[in-house]
Amino acid sequence: MDATIALQHLERRWLDADALRDVAPILVGLVPFAMILGVTMSDAGVHAGVGVFGSFVLYAGSAQLAALALMQSGAGLGMILLSVVIVNARMLLYGASLEPRFRNQPRWFKWLGPHFLVDQSYVVASERADLQEPARFRRYWLTVACAITTVWLTTIGATMALGPVLPKDLPLSFAPIAVFVSLLLPKLLKDSRARRVALVAAVGTGAAAIVAPGAALIIGISAGIGSELIKKGSD
Amino acid sequence: MNAAIVLVGAGLATWVLRIGFIGLIPARTLPVRIRRALDVTGPSAMAALIVNDLMHEASRGPAVITGALIATAVAALVMWRLQNLALVTVAGIGTYWAASLVA
Numbered sequence: 336m337d338a339t340i341a342l343q344h345l346e347r348r349w350l351d352a353d354a355l356r357d358v359a360p361i362l363v364g365l366v367p368f369a370m371i372l373g374v375t376m377s378d379a380g381v382h383a384g385v386g387v388f389g390s391f392v393l394y395a396g397s398a399q400l401a402a403l404a405l406m407q408s409g410a411g412l413g414m415i416l417l418s419v420v421i422v423n424a425r426m427l428l429y430g431a432s433l434e435p436r437f438r439n440q441p442r443w444f445k446w447l448g449p450h451f452l453v454d455q456s457y458v459v460a461s462e463r464a465d466l467q468e469p470a471r472f473r474r475y476w477l478t479v480a481c482a483i484t485t486v487w488l489t490t491i492g493a494t495m496a497l498g499p500v501l502p503k504d505l506p507l508s509f510a511p512i513a514v515f516v517s518l519l520l521p522k523l524l525k526d527s528r529a530r531r532v533a534l535v536a537a538v539g540t541g542a543a544a545i546v547a548p549g550a551a552l553i554i555g556i557s558a559g560i561g562s563e564l565i566k567k568g569s570d
Numbered sequence: 571m572n573a574a575i576v577l578v579g580a581g582l583a584t585w586v587l588r589i590g591f592i593g594l595i596p597a598r599t600l601p602v603r604i605r606r607a608l609d610v611t612g613p614s615a616m617a618a619l620i621v622n623d624l625m626h627e628a629s630r631g632p633a634v635i636t637g638a639l640i641a642t643a644v645a646a647l648v649m650w651r652l653q654n655l656a657l658v659t660v661a662g663i664g665t666y667w668a669a670s671l672v673a
Binding site for chain 1: 573574575576577578579580581583584585587588589590591592593596597598600603604605606607608609610611612613614615616617618619620621622623624625627638641642645646649650653655656658659661662663666667670
């Protein structure tokens, strides 16, 4: 009984139940990605402490993999940072899209909250229309950030420690695709505008992946948004 | 090169991107047309992420991408008919795993 009351109190004070419900399936998809990163860092001889700390500071798996690959090939710091900026350029668009939610927030949250902006947190937060109230958005965002950070860093740390004993071919690499399909499909079924921009973004990403794999995501997303800009201009 | 320096530098660069249109040049200062177009960032990003991940699967060989495409179709079908996110994940991973055993 006491434990139930304590949990309800904790939820009322700190955690957002909607955020936990929204992010839970996405966490499944994060695990294999974190494992890949953990194994890559182990193979590169990165100390587990540095790996976990660096993963928190960078907080972007694809860019971290790109940075590690370039570091191992002997590239300079400038080249590595340029590559990271290209891979993470989509964060600019995510930030612009979520700016109204950060607008009336306390200064600490406005500057530190965006650190937790990743594909997963952007997707769940942008899908909810009931986060206009600043305190509600803050609680929602911090709950999502807390859940993602816990799973992300715990998995990376555990993989770096247990790397050699893990099976190489776990079938989990499909999990992120399943999650994104489940989030995108309802939009496609009810919104012709979403169908159009998704098609353009998909074709753009596919084409860009052939000629510039590192920049495929930002090119594809920009193509989708650009098509909306052109459509609005011609209306 | 020291991994810690690389990761901290990369983290700082990424943080600047993250706060770019929130704290440095707030998106509300952008032209209205652009702000309205940003409404479709969600579907654009999700479609791009799916295709990007599928292209990554394709780089692992024809059998892997075939399995991934079948699993994507199954995931979409389960979402369309049952609208259950957890079931979509289980069905998608299960199909992908089964396809990898057959290949």
